[in-house]
Amino acid sequence: MEAIALAEIRTTPLSVDEVLAAVKDDRAGGTAFFVGTVRNHDHGRDVAALSYSAHPTAEQRMRDVMEKIVADTADGTVHRVAAVHRVGDLTVGDLAVVVAAAASHREEAFTVCRRLIDDIKAEVPIWKHQTFTEGDSEWVGAY
Template structure:
């Protein structure tokens, strides 16, 4: 059974159940997951909607990040990640990551590292639209 159960970037709504199911493993005593949703504010400003764009290499880069987390984590058996691209509205699910490990401590640590490293290292950019009518890019160089 491969440790990376799911690593995809999609332009369709994401399923939390799919991610949790993908990391199911009889060796796991703990499964941690993170769900990132579109919020209605950012740094004190109202957000109406946003869109995500990804570089063509983003999915492969996400897999590489996940491989590194699995290689360096203790007792992690399975991981999964989905990220959305395209237009999203407030309340939509933008990203879901999960980690299954022998114990909860390892599952929590791996899950946190997964989301932090994906945000820091995978070329996915967010374009936010504000209630005042202006917009900004986040994560774009």
């Protein structure tokens, strides 16, 4: 069974249940999740609209990041990982990203889950464009 259970960029709504099912593994004693949702504010300002864009290589880059994390934890305690990120126009409360890790123990699950979201945000070319209620906007994650 491949450790990378799910690695996708989507325009459709995300499902926590789908990610949970993807990482289910009888060897795992702990499963950790991170669910990123669209909030109604940023930097103390009200957000009116938000859109995510991704480079065509983003999905492969996500898989590369996940492969590195799995390889770095080659002691056999991390069994399954999954990540899905949404692109397109989102509204407040929508799920933007869901990542999960299933491991033999909770400590490994938490550590790998945290690394998944941190490395995806740092290394995968996905950009957020948010428009504020005052009418101005900003790009986040664009280099």
